[in-house]
Amino acid sequence: MSPEQRPSIVIRRPDDWHLHLRDEALLEAVLPYTADVFARAIVMPNLVPPVTTIAAANAYRDRINRALGAGKTFRPLMTCYLTDTISADEIKRGFEQGAWVAAKLYPAGATTNSDSGVTSVDKIYPALEAMQSIGMPLLVHGEVVDPDVDVFDREARFIDDVMQPMRERFKDLKVVFEHITTAAAANYVFGADKNLAATITPHHLMINRNAIFKGGLRPHMYCLPVAKREHDRQSLRIAATSGDRRFFLGTDSAPHIASTKECDGGCAGVFNAPNTMECLAQVFDEEDALDQLEAFASLNGPAFYGLEPNTDTITLTRQSTGISAPDPVVVGDEVIKPFMPETEVRWRLT
Ligand code: DOR
Ligand code: ZN
Numbered sequence: 200m201s202p203e204q205r206p207s208i209v210i211r212r213p214d215d216w217h218l219h220l221r222d223e224a225l226l227e228a229v230l231p232y233t234a235d236v237f238a239r240a241i242v243m244p245n246l247v248p249p250v251t252t253i254a255a256a257n258a259y260r261d262r263i264n265r266a267l268g269a270g271k272t273f274r275p276l277m278t279c280y281l282t283d284t285i286s287a288d289e290i291k292r293g294f295e296q297g298a299w300v301a302a303k304l305y306p307a308g309a310t311t312n313s314d315s316g317v318t319s320v321d322k323i324y325p326a327l328e329a330m331q332s333i334g335m336p337l338l339v340h341g342e343v344v345d346p347d348v349d350v351f352d353r354e355a356r357f358i359d360d361v362m363q364p365m366r367e368r369f370k371d372l373k374v375v376f377e378h379i380t381t382a383a384a385a386n387y388v389f390g391a392d393k394n395l396a397a398t399i400t401p402h403h404l405m406i407n408r409n410a411i412f413k414g415g416l417r418p419h420m421y422c423l424p425v426a427k428r429e430h431d432r433q434s435l436r437i438a439a440t441s442g443d444r445r446f447f448l449g450t451d452s453a454p455h456i457a458s459t460k461e462c463d464g465g466c467a468g469v470f471n472a473p474n475t476m477e478c479l480a481q482v483f484d485e486e487d488a489l490d491q492l493e494a495f496a497s498l499n500g501p502a503f504y505g506l507e508p509n510t511d512t513i514t515l516t517r518q519s520t521g522i523s524a525p526d527p528v529v530v531g532d533e534v535i536k537p538f539m540p541e542t543e544v545r546w547r548l549t
Pocket of ligand 1: 245422468469
């Protein structure tokens with residue numbers, strides 16, 4: 200039987216190479232959705248205040264592990280939030296001590312809690328120099344913040360204005376172009392010679408920008424970088440299902456309390472942790488590429504980070520009808536609403 204016809208598939212347990220776990224009550228509420236499925240996750244540092252020191256990263260990891268409880272095998276991989284004034288020595292020591300595995304570049308003002316981010320890449324040259332010398336990956340939110348640049352063009356502009364000049368200067372720096380959303384970014388990664396990889400989210404593989412406006416404004420389809428055109432989504436599908444080792448899963452699952460999204464100035468972020476693997480199986484099935492799902496979700500990420508893939512497995516089973524949307528996640532008096540595409544998802548994690 201070809202993989203495309205199989206009623207179920209077994210793949211190595213996946214990892215999530217880009218995740219927002221938040222803190223306190225939100226952390227407690229969302230963590231199980233990731234920890235029950237994924238073995239490891241790269242945890243984003245955009246807390247308030249951001250995770251900029253070894254002490255803060257260690258304390259955050261402790262809070263995550265406490266929220267996990269006993270008997271869970273999930274391992275959080277911490278990251279350092281880059282600021283204009285961050286010390287290269289702290290970054291290096293944190294990597295060597297295992298406090299963090301990578302550093303995150305948020306252009307200041309690009310997205311949620313990025314106000315303390317980097318105003319100009321030249322400010323962090325000493326940090327990038329240090330990271331290059333120790334093989335520590337740089338994770339990049341790749342959007343320019345210039346308000347004169349159209350929001351749908353900000354990723355493509357970032358490639359020319361920031362990414363390429365930075366990579367030319369730091370040729371041996373390992374870079375992850377995070378949550379790519381455009382054909383331009385996918386093609387840029389395909390064309391790069393070395394040291395560049397990209398994460399792709401389930402939602403950018405499933406929706407285009409029409410979903411944000413369908414039948415009215417749809418705040419739960421709004422994230423940053425914002426979903427782009429259908430042509431871009433098709434390019435992301437080609438990249439994700441290609442088997443090319445430079446593309447791997449980063450969910451960018453970014454929970455927000457519903458009332459903070461369903462309002463004027465609502466927050467960016469799609470909470471997809473409850474159905475990531477179901478959505479991905481659907482996408483790979485539609486592309487006749489189920490045999491590439493393991494590479495994307497479970498093999499390419501660890502290879503980039505120099506880690507072993509997981510040895511345990513998960514099973515996804517084809518359903519005869521579409522699965523329903525995950526229930527809202529209750530946090531005190533509020534809820535978080537999970538992502539659900541309008542198109543059918545016929546796979547279930549079993
Ligand atoms: O949509 C997003 N939400 N994009 C980001 O870059 C940050 C994230 C968040 O933290 O909510
Ligand atoms: Zn993110």
